[in-house]
Amino acid sequence: MAKKPTRKTDFVLFDVIYDDGTQRSNRRVPADLLGGLDGDAPARDLLEEQDRQIAAQSGIPPAAIKTVRRSGK
Numbered sequence: 001m002a003k004k005p006t007r008k009t010d011f012v013l014f015d016v017i018y019d020d021g022t023q024r025s026n027r028r029v030p031a032d033l034l035g036g037l038d039g040d041a042p043a044r045d046l047l048e049e050q051d052r053q054i055a056a057q058s059g060i061p062p063a064a065i066k067t068v069r070r071s072g073k
Contacts (some may be wrong), residue, residue, distance in 0.1 A: 013071035014043055018063040026071055044068045 010031040016024045027050075029043040044065065051062040 012043070014040075014047065014068050015071050016047055016065055017067045017069075019066045020063055022063065040068070040070065 011028040012031050012034055013026045014029055016027055018024075027047055029046055033042045033046060034040055047068060048062075048065060051065070055062040
């Protein structure tokens with residue numbers, strides 16, 4: 001029996017530095033969200049949304065993001 005093709009999603013890893021000086025490394029962002037005229041700007045929006053969702057579940061307010069850069073740069 002043949003296997004069904006699986007959809008492979010490529011990710012780009014980002015390091016996020018917050019205003020309080022903390023850093024979270026290797027945050028995953030789908031590669032198809034990036035590029036084009038906006039470059040890596042959509043990554044920041046997605047990461048902020050992820051932080052808001054985590055904050056809503058944990059009850060701890062999200063920290064403000066200071067910078068976002070690709071991991072390994």
